[in-house]
Amino acid sequence: MKSSIIWKLILSVVIVGWAVLNLLPMENEDFDTFIQTRATAHQDEYQAFLDRAEGRVDDGTPLFLAIKQQADEENLDLYHEFFPDVDLVYVKNQEKRNNVIMNVLYEESRGKLHLGLDLAGGVAFTLKLKDTPENAAAAKVQLKEAVEIIQSRINGLGVAEPVIREVGNNQIEVQLPGLDLEKNPEAADKLKKPAHLEFRLVHRDLVPGPGVTTPVGYEAMILEDEDDKGNIVERPYFVKIIPEATGDIVDRAYPTTGMYGGFEIGLNFTSEGGEAFADMTRKIAAEDKARNALGSGKMAIVLDGKLYSALGLNNGEPITGGSARITGRFSQIEAEELANVLNNPLKFELEVGEKYVISPTLASDARTASIEACLLGAGLVVAFMIFYYLLAGVVSVASVGLSVVVVLGVLMSVGGTLTLPGIAALVLTIGMAVDANILIFERMREELTAGKNPKNALRGGYEKAFSTIVDANITTLITAGILIWLGAGPVKGFGVTLAIGIGASMFGALVISRFLLEILVSVGLLKRISLFGFLNKAKFNFLRVRRPAFICSWCIVALGIFAVATHMNHILGIDFRGGVEITMDFDSAHRPSIAEIDSLAEANDLGEIQAGFQSIIGTSNERLKLQIDTAEGRAEQVVAALQQAFPDSQLTKLSESAVGATVSDSITRNAFLSVAVALVGILLYVALRFEFGYGIGAVVATVHDVLMSIGLFVVVGQYFGIGSGQFTAPMVAAILMIVGYSINDTIVVFDRIREELDLNPDMNLFDTVNLAINRTLSRTLLTSLTTLMAAIALYIFGAGVVIDFALIFIIGILTGTFSSIFIASPVFFWWHKGSRQHVTERHLTRPTYEWETTTRRARDAGPDKA
Incomplete structure (x- = not known):
């Protein structure tokens, strides 16, 4: 076989094989079943540990969380004891390491082929403005900004297909395919972080302690760090309340490996931000030299009111490279998530509302x-x-x-x-x-x-x-x-x-x-390409x-x-214009199907209706959710038509609110x-x-x-x-x-x-x-x-x-x-x-072609150009 064929064959096998590995397994495996046989070390001890963890399930705790809680209670290192084969960037702190291990195992149990909300349903939750502005226009502006930022946090590449839209005048609904909030309960909390970043000065002489009075203009803050064994160590500081600069000076945040293991957050400043940060550190350096106390001046990095780093200067020199780092020895997942929210900061706080499971949106x-x-x-x-x-x-x-x-x-x-x-x-x-x-x-x-x-x-x-x-x-x-x-x-x-x-x-x-x-x-x-000759000699x-x-x-x-x-008023659907959302209760024994609702809407000219079912997480009670257009009287018309068509379902309207477009401006x-x-x-x-x-x-x-x-x-x-x-x-x-x-x-x-x-x-x-x-x-x-x-x-x-x-x-x-x-x-x-x-x-x-001979090219180029 020719070498040209062999290398193409090898390349094809490698690329297609890699693609297949990314697709297998295609379907999700139930985590509770998957985890039973996943351990690769100390299987007998593992089964005994699982039995103890499953005792917590009887109290309503999902097995995923029960395993983490049991491991923390027994001070058990899941990585070393049961899962040493997991490809894990080493995290020293045991509690963090256990969390990372469980997240990795959960991802292993999931199929590689992720289906969207229309095919497989998913989960949803609402995020509410914590302090809703009294001015309705201002609240609307905040909601629109929050929708775009949440969209960016969830969907960096735009391939996750979430649904994110305004609900009412102070809420956002987020629908995510393929996520289990019982296994990942903090997902909503991660999305709502404001990511308000501040650079503040640390007091040079005083630290919080017994009998120490807080200096005017400062507040006591605790920096949680790790020692060499991974134990959490608390370091107290007095940090200036008024920041020297905010996250506006940051151009990009990114996860990076730390000098002593774990991950950190790298910060690249804007050109103006780099100069501002350099000026701040120059002042610290100048005062260090004036006091003849190199390293006594520190810059605190505070995110959402929490102290993450207290940076000293390197050999007393100002930081002029246009970048800095948030230390803290994060896990890789924590570093990626933190960098994501820093790149998409909110200027106001949100709080999590309802969390619920949603059915597939397509019948x-x-x-x-x-x-x-x-x-x-x-x-x-x-x-x-x-x-x-x-x-x-x-x-x-x-x-x-x-x-x-x-x-x-x-x-x-x-x-x-x-x-x-x-x-x-x-x-x-x-x-x-x-x-x-x-x-x-x-x-x-x-x-x-x-x-x-x-x-x-x-x-x-x-x-x-x-x-x-x-x-x-x-x-x-x-x-x-x-x-x-x-x-x-x-x-x-x-x-x-x-x-x-x-x-x-x-x-x-x-x-x-x-x-x-x-x-x-x-x-x-x-020996031939085809028996047919379709328009080979066309001369039109x-x-x-x-x-x-x-x-x-x-x-x-x-x-x-x-x-x-x-x-124009009729051709843009709810995805572009928004509409009205109606929530209805019904008798679960006579649940109307989405297909029946779609047929009813078409037969009675009820306009566009997007129907789906949801159930609050932790309960089995389903509700019917309908998104309809904003035509006057449409809500009453739809409710009446449904109640008449499905009398046994005992449909009762619970609420009605405006919903924004899923395709933002x-x-x-x-x-x-x-x-x-x-x-x-x-x-x-x-x-x-x-x-x-x-x-x-x-x-x-x-x-x-x-x-x-x-x-x-x-x-x-x-x-x-x-x-x-x-x-x-x-x-x-x-x-x-x-x-x-x-x-x-x-x-x-x-x-x-x-x-x-x-x-x-x-x-x-x-x-x-x-x-x-x-x-x-x-x-x-x-x-x-x-x-x-x-x-x-x-x-x-x-x-x-x-x-x-x-x-x-x-x-x-x-x-x-x-x-x-x-x-x-x-x-x-x-x-x-x-x-x-x-x-x-x-x-x-002049264009040339692969099949032309050197003689032909030289002849056509002419004697002066050949």
């Missing part, structure tokens, strides 16, 4: 139908690729399948959560991921038609498709990078997922597919109808914009900003890689596709009743997918135009553009067809938000295919006034 039959639709969509793509491309199709399916495993593995490794729209997006990604394989196969077909043998056709196909694949994916990767950089919440999460998907699909096409095809060619099994004159097509297209865009403007603004900046990035890249006219064509086509997709979605929904015509949170991801699809499709056509300009030096621009479009037509339509099959399956057989998600993507596929031919290419043609010379004069460099 079970809707979940089942949508998952079956996802499987059908993926199956259609697989069947088509094998039918059309035979053995090469099998290779494509294998590479795309393994790419999906890599995507899921990477996503789970960064804490991703899989929701139903996420699964739908993954299925559509499968349809799009075959694009690179189709490009390669169509190029191989051309090489075989030209008379090359399979081995040379394979090499030539990859060489000719390589630049196109790279250009198409880099432009999409630019979009993903900017979404990660400027986006927030689900927008940033989509950017992360998109970037992972791009990398995985390129790996699948260029590495996995390549070595599999090389094996088939080397053993003589692959697309540019001849460019004007009417362009005008009609933009008229449709204008119609869509008009529909959006006139229906900042997320929406960041989404628009991200797309705008991404378009500029694409323009610059294409202009540098190709030429400016190509960049203009790509940007105009992308804007066209987004506007037309949104407009048509609203038109068919509001005027024809196809889909809801209403935008919910998952629709943001669908629109961003359209951006990626549109760019990819356009770049493929442009790359072929550039190639044909070089290969046909005597052909005019009009004919060259037409030739390029015809040469890529089979690839364009085949890619659109595979993605369209998946999307149509989701639309026909899916349920709930999946239907709208699929519908807008169906529209996006059609508009993206249309625009690459009738928008992007004509804009490029018009930009250059139909002149080939205009294009050539504006090329920064």
Whole structure:
């Protein structure tokens, strides 16, 4: 076997194997069962210890907490006694170490595949403003700020899919998938920390003690430290009440390893903050020298009223490096959590209210139908690729399948959560991921038609498709990078997922597919690509109808914009506008289902209703929660309809309150900003890689596709009743997918135009553009067809938000295919006034291709440039 095949095989096995390890085990194991056999040392003693701990469970204490309490009571070191195999950064303090061990074990018991609130439910709790401002407007401002900060604390990468929204005029509701508050009861407390950081001076001469009077302007504080054996040691200080500076001078906090073990918090200051901190330490250093008492002056770091560090100067020199550390020998988890809240500080206090378990937000039959639709969509793509491309199709399916495993593995490794729209997006990604394989196969077909043998056709196909694949994916990767950089919440999460998907699909096409095809060619099994020749010799004159097509297209865009403007009050769902939340009690023996409530809402025109069940933690009593729109009288209408439809349920309204949007204004603004900046990035890249006219064509086509997709979605929904015509949170991801699809499709056509300009030096621009479009037509339509099959399956057989998600993507596929031919290419043609010379004069460099020989390049460059 050739070395080129061997290294690709080894690389593929390593990457796919790593991804699989990140996915296994997929399902959660009950912690109480898992912990029974987890010990790897002193099993007999462990079983006896478990028996003692389980005695506490009889009092209502969860086994997770019972084990920690029993270990503390017996002064037992869980790490050394029972779990020495746990990969643990050593923590000296035994109590802390036991806590870390239990958290690690709990994570081990959880499956790697995390499901979202729609599929698996989760937990929720409320956070209330501790001191609600009397001014309602001021309270509203604080709530909005708190929602955004809590969002940032929970969801740094935007892949955890929480629900965070305002409730009433002084509360925030936080819904988290896959969290067990009985095992992690302090989760809510960690989120509510204000993270008010202060830098204060420590009194030089006095320390608290018997008979010592507190100096004016100071307060006594205790610093909890650890000795060499990990025992907690209390060190008292008098600390100045008025701080020298606050957390405003900090640019970033991050966990870092300490000099003597454990973790600390590193602080990087802003440029102004660094100068301010240096000035503070200069004053300390100057007074140290004046007193001839180096090290007597200290700077206290106080967080939320607790003293964490009392820093002395190093050899009496001021700290001018723009950074400092909060010492304390934290565990890694504590350091990461503390750094997180410091990076997202609150300026006011919150307190925890109710904690409750919530059921899946999607009805079970809707979940089942949508998952079956996802499987059908993926199956259609697989069947088509094998039918059309035979053995090469099998290779494509294998590479795309393994790419999906890599995507899921990477996503789970960064804490991703899989929701139903996420699964739908993954299925559509499968349809799009075959694009690179189709490009390669169509190029191989051309090489075989030209008379090359399979081995040379394979090499030539990859060489000719390589630049196109790279250009198409880099432009999409630019979009993903900017979404990660400027986006927030689900927008940033989509950017992360998109970037992972791009990398995985390129790996699948260029590495996995390549070595599999090389094996088939080397053993003589692959002699032809397909039995079919779809539009291989197409000679349509697309540019001849460019004007009417362009005008009609933009008229449709204008119609869509008009529909959006006139229906603005109806097209934004509760996720964007907020609504009213109704809490109802009911007879548990006659529990209405979410599917029945959804059907009732549709039959009686009750507007959008998001229904779910919750039960207060520690009780078995369920409540029905309904989120509805804010139309006047809607609450009374919904309650009356439910009570009439389900008389045996004895539905009783308990409360009603306003709820805010789950997609905040900042997320929406960041989404628009991200797309705008991404378009500029694409323009610059294409202009540098190709030429400016190509960049203009790509940007105009992308804007066209987004506007037309949104407009048509609203038109068919509001005027024809196809889909809801209403935008919910998952629709943001669908629109961003359209951006990626549109760019990819356009770049493929442009790359072929550039190639044909070089290969046909005597052909005019009009004919060259037409030739390029015809040469890529089979690839364009085949890619659109595979993605369209998946999307149509989701639309026909899916349920709930999946239907709208699929519908807008169906529209996006059609508009993206249309625009690459009738928008992007004509804009490029018009930009250059139909002149080939205009294009050539504006090329920064003449493009070269992998398959060109040195002689050919030298000849075309001319005697002065060769």
